[in-house]
Amino acid sequence: MKNFGYNQAVRVGDRIECSGQGGWNPETGEFYQDLDEQIDQAFKNVDINLRDAGGQGWSQVYKISSFHVPLDMEAAGAMIRNFAKWMPNHKPIWTAIGVAGLGGTTEMKVEIEVIAHDEQGAKAAKGGQ
Incomplete structure (x- = not known):
């Protein structure tokens, strides 16, 4: 993933917070044009980070937390399909928000931000303490 002067994900103790991930190709930075493909790729990008x-x-x-341009049944359906995949x-909590725009481009249709709990990883990061 490109470095834009900030971290895509950070660990704070046993929490990992992942900044908003869109449906861009991590190799080229280009957005997929199809909404389903953008949402599928955003889920992959979250996993990578x-x-x-x-x-x-x-x-x-x-x-x-997911942000959508627009928030409609197609977007919700793609999100729910990816939750199952x-x-x-398990079923985390989810807030979906419709917004006027994302990332300063008309190509970006979704951004997904997550928080994860990783107790074992926190212990390993502390050197096994």
């Missing part, structure tokens, strides 16, 4: 911060991915997520064994 949680793991880069030492977590285990979506299985540790307990809070999701990435988190088949």
Whole structure:
């Protein structure tokens, strides 16, 4: 992922907070044009960044905030489909918000921000203490 002068995810103790992830290709930075593809890729980007911060991915997520242009049934359906794919064994809390724009571009249709709990990773980060 490109570095824009901030971290995509940070660990604070046993929490990992992931900044808003959109449906961009991590290799090229280009946005997928199809809404389903953007949402699918945003979920992949969240997973990449949680793991880069030492977590285990979506299985540790307990809070999701998503921002949509627009927030409609197509967007909600794609989100719910990805919840079932990435988190088949638990159901975090979710807030979905419709917004006028994202990321300063008309191409960006979704942004997903999460908080995860990673007790084991926090112990490992402290050197096993």
